[in-house]
Amino acid sequence: MRDRAEALILRRARWRPAEYVFWLLAFAALVLFPDRHLILNEIAILALFAVSLDLILGYAGLVSLGHAAFFGFGAYAAGLLAKHAVAEPVIGLVAAGAGAALLGFATSFLVLRGTDLTRLMVTLGVALILGEIANQAAWLTGGADGLQGVAMDPIIGVFEFDLFGRTAYAYSLVTLFLLFVAARRLVNSPLGLSLTAIRDNPLRAAAVGVPVNPRLVAVYTVSAAYAGIAGALLAQTTQFVSLDVLDFHRSADVLLVLVIGGAGYLYGGIVGAVLFRLVQDLLAGLTPQYWHFWIGLILVVLVLMGRERMTSGVAALARAGVDRLRPGAGRATKELRP
Amino acid sequence: MTPALETVGLQKRFGGLIATNDVSFRLERGARHALIGPNGAGKTTFINLLTGVLAPTAGRIRLEGEDVTGLRPEARVRRGLARTFQINQLFRDLTPLESIGLAVSERLGGGWDWWRIAGSKGAIVDETAAIADRFRLTDVLDARTGTLPYGKQRLLEIALAFACRPRVLLLDEPAAGVPEAERHELLAAIAALPREVSVLLIEHDMDLVFSFADRISVMVDGALFTEGTVDEVANDPRVRAVYLGEGTDA
Numbered sequence: 001m002r003d004r005a006e007a008l009i010l011r012r013a014r015w016r017p018a019e020y021v022f023w024l025l026a027f028a029a030l031v032l033f034p035d036r037h038l039i040l041n042e043i044a045i046l047a048l049f050a051v052s053l054d055l056i057l058g059y060a061g062l063v064s065l066g067h068a069a070f071f072g073f074g075a076y077a078a079g080l081l082a083k084h085a086v087a088e089p090v091i092g093l094v095a096a097g098a099g100a101a102l103l104g105f106a107t108s109f110l111v112l113r114g115t116d117l118t119r120l121m122v123t124l125g126v127a128l129i130l131g132e133i134a135n136q137a138a139w140l141t142g143g144a145d146g147l148q149g150v151a152m153d154p155i156i157g158v159f160e161f162d163l164f165g166r167t168a169y170a171y172s173l174v175t176l177f178l179l180f181v182a183a184r185r186l187v188n189s190p191l192g193l194s195l196t197a198i199r200d201n202p203l204r205a206a207a208v209g210v211p212v213n214p215r216l217v218a219v220y221t222v223s224a225a226y227a228g229i230a231g232a233l234l235a236q237t238t239q240f241v242s243l244d245v246l247d248f249h250r251s252a253d254v255l256l257v258l259v260i261g262g263a264g265y266l267y268g269g270i271v272g273a274v275l276f277r278l279v280q281d282l283l284a285g286l287t288p289q290y291w292h293f294w295i296g297l298i299l300v301v302l303v304l305m306g307r308e309r310m311t312s313g314v315a316a317l318a319r320a321g322v323d324r325l326r327p328g329a330g331r332a333t334k335e336l337r338p
Numbered sequence: 339m340t341p342a343l344e345t346v347g348l349q350k351r352f353g354g355l356i357a358t359n360d361v362s363f364r365l366e367r368g369a370r371h372a373l374i375g376p377n378g379a380g381k382t383t384f385i386n387l388l389t390g391v392l393a394p395t396a397g398r399i400r401l402e403g404e405d406v407t408g409l410r411p412e413a414r415v416r417r418g419l420a421r422t423f424q425i426n427q428l429f430r431d432l433t434p435l436e437s438i439g440l441a442v443s444e445r446l447g448g449g450w451d452w453w454r455i456a457g458s459k460g461a462i463v464d465e466t467a468a469i470a471d472r473f474r475l476t477d478v479l480d481a482r483t484g485t486l487p488y489g490k491q492r493l494l495e496i497a498l499a500f501a502c503r504p505r506v507l508l509l510d511e512p513a514a515g516v517p518e519a520e521r522h523e524l525l526a527a528i529a530a531l532p533r534e535v536s537v538l539l540i541e542h543d544m545d546l547v548f549s550f551a552d553r554i555s556v557m558v559d560g561a562l563f564t565e566g567t568v569d570e571v572a573n574d575p576r577v578r579a580v581y582l583g584e585g586t587d588a
Contacts, residue, residue, distance in 0.1 A: 001476055005467040008480045009435055009457030190443045191452040197429045197440055204427040206412055207420075208441035208498055210449065 013188035022267070023177065030170055037165035043277045044172035045233045049250075050257040050269025051176075051183055052226030057255075058263030059187055060219045061199030062111055065120045065251050066127030067227055069107075070100045072246030073130060074228025079147045079241035080140070087153040089236045093175065093229050100228020101221050108220035112213050124251070131246040146242035150235065161237065168237035175233060176270075179226060183266055186222070195219055256299060340403035342367045342536035343388065343419070343506050348397035350383055350560075357383040358394070359560040365506065365538050372539045372551035376580065380560035381540050382424070385510055389421050390414050401506065420504035422495045424511045424540075430484035434475045434494050437483060439466040441501035466501075472530070473497040474523050489520025493527055500531075507531065509539045513546050525549070548572070556580075 029040055049071055056062040074096040081092050110122045134141045141147055154160040161167045186192050197205045198212050206212050235241045244250070253276070261272025279298070283291040343365040350358040357380045365371050375381055386392040388399060390411040399407045406414050429437050436456070443449055443462045457463055470476055473493045478486055483494065496512060509528070516524055528550060531537060541547050547554065547568075554571040556563040558580055564571065571577055 001471055002464060002467040004476075005435055005470065005479060006457055006463045008433075009439060009463070009466075010455065012436075013455040013457075185455070186452045188455050189452045190440065190448050190454065190456050191450055193432065193436055193440045193456050194444070194449055196431055197437070200429040200431050201427055204423075204429065204498070207415060207427070208502060209412065209415055209444040210440070211412075 013184075019267075022270075026173060026177075030166070030173075034164070034166070037169040039277060039281065041165050041169040041172050041237055043273050044169065044176045045230050045237075046254070046257060046277060047270040047273035048172075048176045048179060048233065049227055049230040049254050050261065050273050051180060051266060052223045052230060052269075053254050053258055054263050054266055054269045055183060055187075055219055055223040055226065057258060058265070058268065059192065059195040059199065060216055062216065062220065063116045063119050064111075064123040065248075065255070066123035066125070067223075067254055068246050068248070068250035069123070069127040069130045070104055070224040070227035071231035071234075071250060071254075072127075072134065073103050074100045074231030075235040075241045075245040076134060076141060076147065076231075077228065078232030079150045079235040082150050082152055082236065083147065087151060088157065089152050089155045089171065092152075092236060093232050096232035096235075097225040097229040100231070101225035103228075104224020105217065105221040107224075108217045111220065112216055124248070127246060127248065127251055131243065131248075134243055134246055141241070141243075144243060146240060147235075148240070150239045150241065152236050152239055161239075165237070172233050172237060175229065179229065180266065180270075183226070187266060191215070191218075256295070259299065260302060339367060340400075341365055342369065342402060343538070344400045345388070346398045346400070348384075348387060348399065349395045350387055350392060351395045357560050358387060361397070361557075361560075361562055363555065363562060365536055366553075367536055368533050369536045369553060370539070370551050371537065371553045371555065372541060372547040373555050373557060374541065374544075374547060375557035375563070379557045381557055382510070383560070384557065385421065385508055385540060388508060389419065415502055415504075418503070418505035419508070420499040420502040420506075421508040422499045422510055422512055424514060426491050426495055428483050428491060428494060428498070430482070432483055433480050434470060434483060434486070434490075434497070435466065435479040437494065438469050438475075438497055438501050439463070441498055442466050442469070445502060469497050469501050473500070473527050487520060489516050489524055492516055492524055496527065504535060506536045506538070509537060509541075511541055511543075512539070513541065513543050 029036070033040065049067070053064065053067050056064060077096040077099045078092040081095055086092065107126050110126070111119045114122070135143055137143070152161055155167070155171055159167050159171070187195070194205065194210045194215055197210060198215060202212050231245055234245065257272035257276045258269055259272070260275050261268035261270065279295065280291060283294045287294070341364040345361055345363045348358055348361040348363070349356070361384065373381055373384070383392065387394050390406070390409060394407065398405055401414065401417055401419055404417065406417065406419070409417070432440070439456060439462060442465045443456070443459070446462060448454070448459060448462060470479055473496060475490065475493060475497060478490055483491065486494070492512060496509065499507060512528060513521060513524055525546060539547065539550060551568060553565065554568055555565040556571060556577055563580065564574060564577060566574070
């Protein structure tokens, strides 16, 4: 009995064959698709950004419409560092991640209280504020012209960035892989379990001794660091930063990516990033002006089909919206279901 | 010996309404004590005061002699006061194994471990398996809680409180809504609670009260109406009048 319990709980964390295949393919793409490295690099960065959002949305149940705040902060941090101080990329990544973590920690206290709607508005607000600061501080960021003159040194002094994105993809992929493995450990740890518990029922989580708010602060901080590193990767591999990194569409896109791939199992962000970018590429080739029409249609169909892996955050939000439309129906209905 | 749990002159007002009226109550160590009363008698308010969900207007609450009146709910849990909920408060997406393991690991101080795979600490697994076994959850260890039969969910409800290793356990209508076929398991698990845990049972089900409790307190209109052994209360004509009159076949 005891051994069965142990086997069952340890089984959650075991690497499955499909996962090995997935990562082998991702690394094999370095050799297999030499002319696609630029887009693969973008996918890897978007995937890391989506994994970051999955940590707070898919696991802890914190919705955000402003995750680009951390992505953009990381991008500017890495760009400015390279331009004015150190142009070695790995140092830049660590610094950008640490800076974004600080920003995440500071703003996490804003999302602890309130409903999903408040969280959406607060996160959106933080991203808007940062976007405007970056716009106004043109002396530092280049404003609307973007941050020019970012030139990166070779990675750890050895691997030079090339025009075809080969080094860039390898660099982003290795970063994604290492951070993914860490995130995978985290979500399968006792701390990760407590996050899911908080998402499901914060009242009961507190009643069994989980310090709810400190855990949310912790995961929000980690998520912000991940997003910052994703932004730094973009700045370093494109050697350019524009206001676009803080734009609302980045926050919306990454949410879309997670909905497409499915939240709450980490691979959703990666699968979603691949699909999103490939579909975007395909549709933009077919109908350059209308690709948003198609992605919108896909989104609507996907959500209405009620996918199993639909993010519980978005689903809860939809429920809350429906409840609000139905007079007299309170939140308690959710709990009454046996 | 100091009682396991004690209230002195406990009062709660909601505006003009007195929901709890000067309740002085003792739960002795190792007791099997039931609190009964008609609907609206203030039993749930009383529980919320004991656990710290509500703050009393007046009066004190002592847990094993220590005044806990001003402590937050979590702090009372850490001092050994756990409760179950009348309406299930479970983690729907976790399995019973994960839910109990979580409660045990938080209590044993492993809750912040983020690099360690859950289940890799022997002591936590040992205790989790023992609790699952005690509450007859071994056959559904790995099923999503949201998909469990209602009776199993009620068992998990108690198991989660038990995983906090309480010295005082408040059971808020543990058998409410459980279908007849699933009741036996639940009642057996409640009957088998270890003797050193003092239990206060809030219940409407008179069969359960009479089979489980050795003492009964009756609450009416927010005040303690009477208290005594099972026989005393069952044969008290005034109690029959206010409460048992609903079902005198007991």
